[in-house]
Amino acid sequence: MSDDVIKTDAVIVGAGPVGLFAVFELGLVDIKAHVIDILDRPGGQCAELYPEKPIYDVPGLTVVTGQELTDRLTEQIKPFGAEFHFSQRVESLDRFDGGGFTLTTDLGKTFECKVVVIAAGGGSFTPKRPPLPGIERYEDISVFYSVRKMENFKGRDVLIVGGGDSALDWTLNLQPVAKSLTLLHRRQDFRAAPASVQKMFDLVERGDVTFKLGQVTELHGEDGKLTSVTVKAPDGSSFEQKTEVMLPFFGLTMKLGPVANWGINLDENLIPVDTAKFETSEKGIFAIGDINTYPGKLKLILSGFHEAALMAQQAYHYVYPDKKLVFQYTTSSSSLQKKLGVK
Amino acid sequence: MARITFIQNDGTERVVETEPGMTVMEAAVKNSIPGIAAECGGACACATCHVYVNDAWREVTGQPEQMEEDMLDFAFDVRPSSRLSCQIKVTDALDGLVVRIPDKQF
Numbered sequence: 011m012s013d014d015v016i017k018t019d020a021v022i023v024g025a026g027p028v029g030l031f032a033v034f035e036l037g038l039v040d041i042k043a044h045v046i047d048i049l050d051r052p053g054g055q056c057a058e059l060y061p062e063k064p065i066y067d068v069p070g071l072t073v074v075t076g077q078e079l080t081d082r083l084t085e086q087i088k089p090f091g092a093e094f095h096f097s098q099r100v101e102s103l104d105r106f107d108g109g110g111f112t113l114t115t116d117l118g119k120t121f122e123c124k125v126v127v128i129a130a131g132g133g134s135f136t137p138k139r140p141p142l143p144g145i146e147r148y149e150d151i152s153v154f155y156s157v158r159k160m161e162n163f164k165g166r167d168v169l170i171v172g173g174g175d176s177a178l179d180w181t182l183n184l185q186p187v188a189k190s191l192t193l194l195h196r197r198q199d200f201r202a203a204p205a206s207v208q209k210m211f212d213l214v215e216r217g218d219v220t221f222k223l224g225q226v227t228e229l230h231g232e233d234g235k236l237t238s239v240t241v242k243a244p245d246g247s248s249f250e251q252k253t254e255v256m257l258p259f260f261g262l263t264m265k266l267g268p269v270a271n272w273g274i275n276l277d278e279n280l281i282p283v284d285t286a287k288f289e290t291s292e293k294g295i296f297a298i299g300d301i302n303t304y305p306g307k308l309k310l311i312l313s314g315f316h317e318a319a320l321m322a323q324q325a326y327h328y329v330y331p332d333k334k335l336v337f338q339y340t341t342s343s344s345s346l347q348k349k350l351g352v353k
Numbered sequence: 354m355a356r357i358t359f360i361q362n363d364g365t366e367r368v369v370e371t372e373p374g375m376t377v378m379e380a381a382v383k384n385s386i387p388g389i390a391a392e393c394g395g396a397c398a399c400a401t402c403h404v405y406v407n408d409a410w411r412e413v414t415g416q417p418e419q420m421e422e423d424m425l426d427f428a429f430d431v432r433p434s435s436r437l438s439c440q441i442k443v444t445d446a447l448d449g450l451v452v453r454i455p456d457k458q459f
Contacts, residue, residue, distance in 0.1 A: 059398040132392070141429055141457035173426050196431050201423045225431065242430075260459060261427045263392065263399070 015120045018044045019329045021113050022092075022127045023100050023269075026054020028299030028314030029129035030083040035322035037090030038338075038346055041125070041329050046095045046115060048134040053080035055131055058262060069312055079311075089351040095119060099134050103272040103295075109328070111294065125325045128274075128281060128290070128297040129314070132264035140171075140258050142229055151234035153256045157184070163255060165189045169239065171226055172259030178202035180257060181210050185219055192220040192251065194241060222251070226258070269301075277303055287324035288317045294328050296321045355448040359386045359404075362456040371443045377452065378402040378439035388454035395439040400427035401458050402438040407451035414441050414450070429457050 020036055022029045025047035036043050051057055056065075056076030064073045074082070098115040103126060106112055113121045137155035139145060145153060157163070157180055168188040170181050173195040179202075185191045193210065200207045213219040227248070228240035238252045266279045274281055275291035280303035283290055290297050298321050299314035307313070326335045340346045347353035357380055359367045371380040381389040381402070393399035397420055406414050411434055417425065421440045425431050438452065 055393075059393050060396050063396045063398065138427065138459045141459065196426065197422075199422070201426060225429075227430075260429075261400075263401075263459065 015122055016044060016093075017122045018042050018093075019123060020044075020125045020127055020325060021046065021100075021111070021121050021123045022129055023113075024054060024129035024131055024299070024301075025049070025052040025094060025096070026129060026131050026299065027056055027079055027083055027311050028131070028318060029054065029127070030080070030087055031315050032127050032129055032298060032318040032321065033087040033090050033092040034083075035318045036127075036325060037087065037092070038340070038349060039322050039326045039335060040349075041322065041325055043090070043092045043127075044095060044121060044123075045092055046098060046100055046113075046119075046121075048097065048099045048136075050097045052084055052094065052096075053077065055264075056080050058135055065311070067310065067312065089349060099267060101268050105292075105294075109294070124294065124329050126295045127318075127321060127325070128269065128295065128301055129299045129318075130267075130269060131300045133266040133269070133279070133301070134264065135262040136265045136267070138258075138260040138263045140226065140260060142226060144229060148229060148231065148234050148236055148256070152231065152236035152254060153229075153258070155258065157257070160184065160187055163188050167252065167254045168192070169194060169251060169253035169256045170259070171195070171256065173197070173200040173202060174259060174261065175202045175206065176259040177257075178206040178210055180259070181219060182206060182213070185213055190220070191218070192222060192253065194222050194224055194226065194251070196225050196244070197223065224249070226256070229256075283317075286320065288321040289324060296325065355443050355445060355450065357443070357447070358449075358451045360451065360453045361388060362454060373442075373444050375443050376439050377404065377441040377443060377447075377450070378437070380443065381438060386454070388458060389438060390458055391439060397421055397424055397437060397440055400424050400437060403428040403431075403455055403458055404436055404438045404452040405432060405434045405455065406436050406441075407453070408434065410447075410450050410452075413446055427459065428455075429459050430455055 019041045020043040022032050022043050022045045025045045033043050060076035098117040100113050101116050102114045104112045110124050111126050163184050164187045167190045169192045171194045181193045214221045224241040224243045226239045227242050231237045238250045241251050281297035283297050283302045285304050288296050298317035300309045369384040378391050390401035392401040
């Protein structure tokens with residue numbers, strides 16, 4: 011595996027606005043960064059929760075949407091050539107002799123670096139778990155929040171719950187392999203792409219998919235094996251739906267995740283930092299943006315930007331222990347302008 | 354000023370005073386009402402501020418718009434009286450509003 015290890019100066023955990031801007035600030039001081047994010051694209055909450063929602067407090071921009079801010083930041087950091095690793099979560103972070111860190115993702119990628127910047131916001135996005143009594147006993151046996159291998163659903167009675175793109179896409183994709191496929195949604199309207207909804211209704215017409223209205227209220231089965239669920243119909247009546255497998259798609263929520271196991275001091279799921287360097291209890295590990303805490307902390311994008319700038323000043327000393335950092339302005343420094351590709 | 358009553362699933366009631374212009378979610382968060390997580394901060398993007406509007410008040414608070422109805426898909430145990438409290442703006446007409454907090458939020 012050692013051949014596959016990616017060696018770099020810094021690893022940034024989280025590609026939200028603050029993680030993206032950290033690429034910029036580190037880049038100005040010649041620190042190369044790789045960025046890892048659980049989502050399949052940059053932007054973090056801005057991309058996942060607010061792509062079309064207006065933000066009014068980014069200095070210099072009267073109004074900007076989450077997506078537009080993400081796009082602008084992505085453009086702004088281009089000169090620094092950071093590499094992105096999407097759709098994966100950092101599982102482990104260990105210090106190795108000689109003052110560096112090893113990080114491993116759930117996809118098996120390994121990184122070696124001198125500094126780690128945790129810009130993980132509210133944590134990593136994970137599928138929402140319906141608050142149904144005892145659901146955890148069924149998870150990964152007969153209740154799944156994602157489809158890793160379609161094979162696992164071959165020849166089985168599958169119940170998909172939800173009305174968004176994930177629910178509809180998996181209805182269409184799993185129908186050919188499943189023994190039976192039932193889609194359950196609380197209403198007749200769908201958030202999903204109209205074309206997928208149409209395809210689903212075509213399959214219903216042909217008798218290949220069953221569509222039912224309602225919400226799951228109870229799970230039934232033994233040893234993690236689901237046999238049926240109780241469904242509350244819109245008229246208030248209840249019925250039993252036989253199924254071997256349930257796939258609930260209720261969107262994503264943020265969970266701190268493995269960060270809790272990295273040996274960093276935490277305070278109520280936030281990472282305490284000092285306000286001069288934004289360093290955690292562990293030297294060389296920084297935390298910026300919504301995930302950190304300090305007296306007076308405000309969870310604002312603009313605060314995260316400021317934190318990224320100060321973090322980079324300290325990070326420099328770990329990456330270049332023998333050099334002295336002279337502070338420069340992008341407006342007047344020809345060397346900074348060269349890095350930015352404007353000179 | 355409008356007074357809003359929040360009723361928890363166990364029957365506990367809390368009356369809070371609010372200013373017109375804020376949302377019912379903001380009133381809940383400001384007064385530390387349990388059960389209103391408001392994870393997304395009021396952007397109608399998470400469904401963790403789900404409430405049931407008391408029947409007598411449903412006409413005054415009105416029907417959810419499409420974006421809110423879509424987002425209610427992400428809530429648990431959605432009923433005809435379901436609303437996302439971040440989408441209910443407080444007005445003087447809402448003085449006396451009663452909402453219930455669901456037993457479980459996602």
